[in-house]
Amino acid sequence: MHKRFTTFLMLASLVLGLPAAAGEGEHGEDHDSPFEGMHLLLLMHNMQYYSHKLGLAVDANNPTLEGFYVHEVEEVIEAVSEIEEYEGIPIAENLKKTLMPAFEQLEAAIEGGERDAIDAAYDELLVGCNNCHAASEHGYIHIRRNHTNPYPQDFSPHD
Numbered sequence: 001m002h003k004r005f006t007t008f009l010m011l012a013s014l015v016l017g018l019p020a021a022a023g024e025g026e027h028g029e030d031h032d033s034p035f036e037g038m039h040l041l042l043l044m045h046n047m048q049y050y051s052h053k054l055g056l057a058v059d060a061n062n063p064t065l066e067g068f069y070v071h072e073v074e075e076v077i078e079a080v081s082e083i084e085e086y087e088g089i090p091i092a093e094n095l096k097k098t099l100m101p102a103f104e105q106l107e108a109a110i111e112g113g114e115r116d117a118i119d120a121a122y123d124e125l126l127v128g129c130n131n132c133h134a135a136s137e138h139g140y141i142h143i144r145r146n147h148t149n150p151y152p153q154d155f156s157p158h159d
C-alpha cells in the first residue's frame with residue numbers, strides 16, 4: 001500500500017511537472033523549439049538522428065511513430081531555415097530548393113497513409129539531403145538509407 005502511494009505520487013508529479021519543464025506541453029504549435037539557435041553541425045546531427053528513426057518507423061509500418069518523427073524532422077528543418085548563411089553557403093535558400101519539396105511530399109504521403117508511397121517518399125527525402133550537401137560544398141557527406149536499428153527501441157506499433 002505504502003509503496004503504491006509513493007509510485008502514485010511520483011507519477012502525479014511527473015504528469016504535473018513535465019509540461020512546465022518542456023515549456024508548453026508536448027507538441028503544441030507555440031512551444032519552444034528544442035533546436036532553435038543550434039549550430040548547423042548539431043542541427044545536422046539531429047537531422048541524421050531523427051530521419052534515421054523516421055526511416056525505422058516507416059520500415060515498421062508504424063503511422064503513429066512516423067507522425068512523431070516527421071514532426072521532429074520538421075522542427076530541425078525549421079531551425080535550419082533560420083540560418084541564412086554558413087561559411088558563405090546560402091543555407092536557407094539551398095534548403096528551400098532541395099529538401100523542402102521532398103519533405104512536403106513525405107508529409108503528404110504520411111498523411112495519405114499509403115505504404116508504398118510513404119516508402120518511396122522517404123527515399124526521396126534522403127535524395128534531398130544529398131542534393132543539399134552537393135549544393136552546399138559538402139557533397140562528400142553522402143546519406144544512404146539504413147534499415148538497421150541500433151537503438152533500445154522497438155519501432156513496431158504499440159498504441
Ligand code: HEC
Nearest residue numbers: 041044045047048051091094095099129132133136138143
Ligand atoms: C541546407 C542544406 C542541407 C540540408 C537540407 C541537409 N544538410 Fe546535412 N549538412 C549540410 C552542411 C552545410 C553540412 C556541414 C556542416 C558543417 O560543416 O558544420 C552538413 C553536414 C551533415 C552531416 C555531417 C555531420 C554529422 O553529424 O556527422 C550529416 C550526417 C548530415 N549533414 C546529414 C543530413 C541529413 C540526414 C539530411 C536530410 C534529412 C541533411 N543532412 C540535410 C547541409 C545540409
